[in-house]
Amino acid sequence: MAGVGRDDLDGRAATARGPAPHGGARPLTRGREPVPTGRAPQFFTLAGLLEQARFADQHALRFHEGPGWAAGVLQLKPGQHDPQTEHDRDELYLVLRGEGILRIGADRHPVAPGDFWLVPAGTEHRFEGYRQEFVVFQVLVAG
Incomplete structure (x- = not known):
């Protein structure tokens, strides 16, 4: 499911965008910016x-x-x-x-x-x- 929303701490939606090659990880983004964390969250199907x-x-x-x-x-x-x-x-x-x-x-x-x-x-x-x-x-x- 591309575009599965997540809420980050400031209340704006963080979303996994674009296809991941062979179901690999996609970093969560807010608009075009990566979600600021020590390591990027990852999304798998x-x-x-x-x-x-x-x-x-x-x-x-x-x-x-x-x-x-x-x-x-x-x-x-x-x-x-x-x-x-x-x-x-x-x-x-x-x-x-x-x-x-x-x-x-x-x-x-x-x-x-x-x-x-x-x-x-x-x-x-x-x-x-x-x-x-x-x-x-x-x-x-x-x-």
Whole structure:
């Protein structure tokens, strides 16, 4: 959605303008001026991120990183194996599309859009059992 408005501190609308290449980040602007912050806010679309992942032929796309954290999307097609096991950081998952199973160790948990999970660092886990496109927003956080 180009032109999604945001209100900044002085009450004038700040807006993401123009297309972002492959769903990448667009700085928020006020008119033609960037919003004054230490770092520019960024705007992403799920469609753009998934297109970028397909363009790079990846099932997972880490699209933003900061000190101690990283954000990404995971897109799995029916029959595609989720290769992840465990990470050195806590991981937050929000299921966006599809239904499946989140295997955490030997336990299996049904997941569907809107489900939110925290998997602690060092815990073996993966998604399985999805019969349609399965898309998850993920954030890795240093513990």
